[in-house]
Amino acid sequence: MPAKPTGTTTRRADAQRSIAAIVDAATECLSRDPAASTSEIAKVAGVGRVTLYGHFPSRTDLIDAVFVRAIEGGEAALGQVDLTGDPRAAMSRLIESSWHLVDRFRSLLVAAQDALPPGRIRELHADPMERVERLxxxxxxxGVFRTDLPTSWLVGTMHSVMHGAADEINAGRLSPDHAAEYITATVLAAFTPPGEPVPGVQR
Known part of the structure; x- marks a missing residue:
């Protein structure tokens, strides 16, 4: 016969359900409003503020957990992108897929940038950036990407352009429909060896 759940096991399961509900609610609320309060998040999660703070001692801790989950989900999606063949075409596909994720979580990124230290955001982006670095x-x-600048600089350039596009959309100066095209054109131009013709957007 299966072991009967103990009180400790039940409490742990209840805690995990509460944590999941809080992170789900935070994702929903912060996606609508990067400045969403913990009171609003607790209300959507169906828990009290005492319960929320019992699992996440500060709003920063909660935003960190939300951003971690968003990055992990994004990694699963980016792992499916075909990066074989012409590196420029592969880069175009990776940028397009990456942008869909950045656009989806634009408000979460704003919340993270407001709450988390820059070093923590870079740390959480380490795996996605490693994929870019390998490509x-x-x-x-x-011989299709420049070698006169460090790879780390090129990776940072792509990261900056991607997040800059999110800022431009938030400011109302760029349409989300055009962002992937603009990002790809800018990045491929930046990566092209000096004196070589800049390629058109490839997929």
Whole structure:
């Protein structure tokens, strides 16, 4: 016969359900309003503020947990992108897929940038950026990406352009429908070896 759940097991399961509900509610609220309060999040989660703060001692801790989950979900999606073949075409596909994720979580990014130290945001982006780094290195070896600048600088350039596009949309100066195209054109131009023709957007 299966073991009967103990009081400790039941409490742990209840805690996990509360945590999941709080993170779900925070994702929903912060996606609508990056400045959403913990009171609003607790109300949507169906828990009291005491329960929320019992799991997340501060709003910063909660935003960190939400951003971690968003990054992990994004990693699963980006892992499906075909990065074989021409590195420029592969980069275009990766940018397009990455942008869909950035656009989806634009408000969460604003909340994270307001609440978390820059170093923590860079740390959470480490895995996505490593994928970009590997693709850039392959493009450099194949002679289609520039080698006169460090790979880390090129990775940072793509990261900055992507997040800059999110800021432009939030400011009403860029349409989300055009963002992936603009990002791709800008990044490919930045990555092209000096003196070489800049390629058109490829997919």
């Amino acid at each position: 850039i290195e392959r493009g450099r070896k194949e």
